[in-house]
Amino acid sequence: MRPNGRTSLYGRLTMTSALTHLGAQGEANMVDVGDKEETTRTAIAEGFVSMQPETLKTILAGNAKKGDVLGTARIAGIMAAKKTHELIPLCHPLLLTKVSVDIEPDHALPGLKVTALARVTGKTGVEMEALTAASVACLTIYDMAKAVDRAMVISGIKLVEKTGGKSGDYKAGA
Template sequence: MARLTHLGADGKADMVDVGTKAETERTAIAEGSVTMQPETLRIILDGNAKKGDVLGAARIAGIMAAKKTHDLIPLCHPLLLTKVAVDIEPDETLPGLRVTALARVTGKTGVEMEALTAASVACLTIYDMAKAVDRGMVISGIRLVEKTGGKSGDYKAKPGAAG
């Protein structure tokens, strides 16, 4: 049975020692969505939100969050990220916005947490910037979609399913 890598034999939290691991290129993609009223989506897409450019601010917030993941999530290693991208697409069927975040590093540990943090904070920023018109928005579906590189190998989530 697999064991939690951040717990020592005595059950205490422990930062994993990655010093002897090989440096490899590692990429992670995470996603999330913000469901809202159709009118809220229209206000955002038309650029009429009172706080300004919702999509631009959410992209920047997601990128900044990825760079600060080690400050936010206990036991995460600080990483020299080589790429962070946050894409936000409208989805009229939700209705709302779909967020996809990519993080990449050449290093000794993965970037899943950075991608997940970027997607989460981008979604939170969308909520914050549009809450004046729609407090009923729902953030959902935050998950790892794909990861490549590292000792554990590649992972790809099943479409539309958790895990």
């Protein structure tokens, strides 16, 4: 039982069996990946920024007061993926072989869909790097367009897919 009286995460999983970063007493530890096999690992994450139709038009036309929103958000996402280990405790520093951030208009929202891909050949996965890239790209879009639309909403940050590694492949909704 945890100090706050909760017995498990999500009600049924014990912390030690479900969370690899926790020791027997619930203390946080960095996972030892020294004996793991190096494999190519890829992760894709996405997020959305909903906004007023006029805000989307302004961004797509390149007329935002702060400059190139889409280009800046792409670069911010890539930079963030490379710094994930500095932002999230217990993440291993990785020699990423690829990071890409794609941003597409979604007129049905209206808003922007951000898709981030991270890849590494290594001993641990890149899910957190992809999620960090998508999150920071969305935050950058918000920052650069907030002068015209403070009601923008960031949502749907999630892991879409991951391949490689001991735990196998994952695809959201499959």
